[in-house]
Amino acid sequence: MADTDSAQFPRIYRAITNKRWYDAVERKVLSTAFKLRSTDTGVSVLKVVGCSREVCVANLSCVGEFVLETERVRGLGLNVVDDEPEALDFTENHAEINGIPINPATEEEIRRAEHLADDLANLSSLHFDRFLNYQ
Amino acid sequence: MSLDIYINNQLPGVFVVGSPLTESSASESTVSQRVRASVNRLLNSAKPSTNEPSAIKSLADLQVGQHLSPVGSFLEPLVIIDLRALREEEQNSEMPITDDAFPRALETLNLLHLFLADTLPRTHLVPDGEGGIRIEWSRDDRNVRAVIPARADQRAYVYQRTGRDSKIEPLSTTALVEALRSVILAQ
Numbered sequence: 320m321a322d323t324d325s326a327q328f329p330r331i332y333r334a335i336t337n338k339r340w341y342d343a344v345e346r347k348v349l350s351t352a353f354k355l356r357s358t359d360t361g362v363s364v365l366k367v368v369g370c371s372r373e374v375c376v377a378n379l380s381c382v383g384e385f386v387l388e389t390e391r392v393r394g395l396g397l398n399v400v401d402d403e404p405e406a407l408d409f410t411e412n413h414a415e416i417n418g419i420p421i422n423p424a425t426e427e428e429i430r431r432a433e434h435l436a437d438d439l440a441n442l443s444s445l446h447f448d449r450f451l452n453y454q
Numbered sequence: 455m456s457l458d459i460y461i462n463n464q465l466p467g468v469f470v471v472g473s474p475l476t477e478s479s480a481s482e483s484t485v486s487q488r489v490r491a492s493v494n495r496l497l498n499s500a501k502p503s504t505n506e507p508s509a510i511k512s513l514a515d516l517q518v519g520q521h522l523s524p525v526g527s528f529l530e531p532l533v534i535i536d537l538r539a540l541r542e543e544e545q546n547s548e549m550p551i552t553d554d555a556f557p558r559a560l561e562t563l564n565l566l567h568l569f570l571a572d573t574l575p576r577t578h579l580v581p582d583g584e585g586g587i588r589i590e591w592s593r594d595d596r597n598v599r600a601v602i603p604a605r606a607d608q609r610a611y612v613y614q615r616t617g618r619d620s621k622i623e624p625l626s627t628t629a630l631v632e633a634l635r636s637v638i639l640a641q
Contacts, residue, residue, distance in 0.1 A: 339578070345576065351582065434615065
């Protein structure tokens, strides 16, 4: 998979699929937003957004987006890669953060996955609040 | 109308007509005020219209009308109310909170409330997207999490982090209380 061009896409966006991923009082993104599920291969992100209350670019029932700087994600030792053009579910606007342990089994893998979830959450901030949940 | 309130200083709880209030850190007067306010609210909501003679002369009369059931809920710790709300929110999701995860989270939070009560910063309850529950606390660059998976045969653990140092331990009340005291509550 090709690296996402950070010159063209200096920022990437994480769709907020659960409103509890963000604490509006403390203005803090929670680590769970970056915790992989057992079926995930990486953290799904968008390269371009432009959602409105009516339209969701990701075609998800999301409540908004977090924004991260592409190069700062790479600074954590992670990869940001475009979808494979040959893949059946290829989407031009989709990228993935790879390098987080998938289905961590050992104590060290679990610790690293949690650690990275913290780091990614700390790099993130609220970009779009679709239904004004966080006002 | 009189109301018996039992406050036991030896146990971290207050008992009112059989409903436990887990308010170990609150002063007796504060708890008493809360109890009185709650009961007054209850009585006001149960008052008949002014045209009818009042049938409510004692707390026992309220029990007959099943009006006492709300007492337990609005005296429940807020975090437990939030846990129930989380389960409701996730009920129609692809992966609802499981029957393994919910009681374990309930027990964990109830015990935690007994030990640490109001000393903790905001508790975040978040679904893990697979039927489990993640409970998060943070202060500055310090984090503690209790991770309760969807199934009982999966690994539940406590994660703690201070700066760049982090570690995990199997989930137990002891491990969680210790992590919170040493990481989140430490000065």
